[in-house]
Amino acid sequence: MTATTASTARPVAQATGRRRRRSLRFGALGLYLLLIVIAIVYVFPFLIEVATSFKTESDASADPLGLVPPSWTALAYRQLFVQSDFPLWFANSGIVTIAVTIGRTLFDSAAGYALARLEFRGRNALYAGLIAVMAVPGVVLLIPKFLVINQLGMFDSYSGMIIPLIADAAGVFIMKNFFESIPVAVEEAARLDGASTVRLFWSVILPMSRPALITIVILSFQGSWNELSHFIVSTSSPQLDTLTKGVASLAAGALGKANQYPRHLAAAAVMTIPVAVLFILFQRRITNTASGAVKE
Known part of the structure; x- marks a missing residue:
């Protein structure tokens, strides 16, 4: 291989390596995003469960999927342990x-x-x-x-x-x-x-x-x-x-x-x-x- 051929092949190999690394990074990013979406779908019902347990009955009926109670209360827990x-x-x-x-x-x-x-x-x-x-x-x-x-x-x-x-x-x-x-x-x-x-x-x-x-x-x-x-x-x-x-x-x-x-x-x-x-x-x-x- 001549010096001219080697000098030409080196930039091509470097460019190919950069494209491959970039492709791997995008693939990893896509996988992480997919895992994040799956985690959110899996955890979301549990978050609703915890949030709703601190709501009043009227708030829970009005917005059952809300993650932030309009007014926080532990009444449900008190009733659960005292009245049941x-x-x-x-x-x-x-x-x-x-x-x-x-x-x-x-x-x-x-x-x-x-x-x-x-x-x-x-x-x-x-x-x-x-x-x-x-x-x-x-x-x-x-x-x-x-x-x-x-x-x-x-x-x-x-x-x-x-x-x-x-x-x-x-x-x-x-x-x-x-x-x-x-x-x-x-x-x-x-x-x-x-x-x-x-x-x-x-x-x-x-x-x-x-x-x-x-x-x-x-x-x-x-x-x-x-x-x-x-x-x-x-x-x-x-x-x-x-x-x-x-x-x-x-x-x-x-x-x-x-x-x-x-x-x-x-x-x-x-x-x-x-x-x-x-x-x-x-x-x-x-x-x-x-x-x-x-x-x-």
Whole structure:
């Protein structure tokens, strides 16, 4: 290549590089704008919920989509906590959610480890049944669930609310797949040191499974906190109403004849706080199958 050709090609390459970088910048800008629009569409209903909860009933009826209340008031929250059973609903949801979250974390982990590592007759059939259960819509099981709960004498009790939710197929599936990503050499080394199966599971495998455990905690907390259909078929006493049943009754007009948008949305806003806080605290720790593993 002559000096003249090289000097001519260099500006052409530089111009091509500038056009490519400019194109990439415009593409990134377009992607960011699209993400911003999607975020606004997703967050807008929540902003309306919070704003309306601080409005008066007349303001909420006159401008239901307004994000800035003409006059700010916390009357809806005072009425919610003083003139309704909202504190009772919150307490019931807290009891059930904590018990279910702890139970699912323990039972899903134990079952997942058994399917991943222990050899026993019928393991493959049991795993196939687990997958089949995941494919069945929950609403199909409502009537059988009610019949079983009623026959066992657990209807309209905390046990009937908690025990049927204390393990789930999806959690076992997640834990089984995570345990299989842990090298067998880790367990073999622990067994050489004299660790039993229970000791191995509790002291070696579970500490290495922190990302999966946090995922199960988040999913279990969210699922049990937002559960509605199961509580409909397992309880009938108002003293055992949870937040989902109570807020549903508010939405149906249980507090009176007016629309009561502020109270309805105040209840919904308070209900979202625990799940939102939990997710924000642990969002970076959701399952990473590489965490805790070592190279063989």
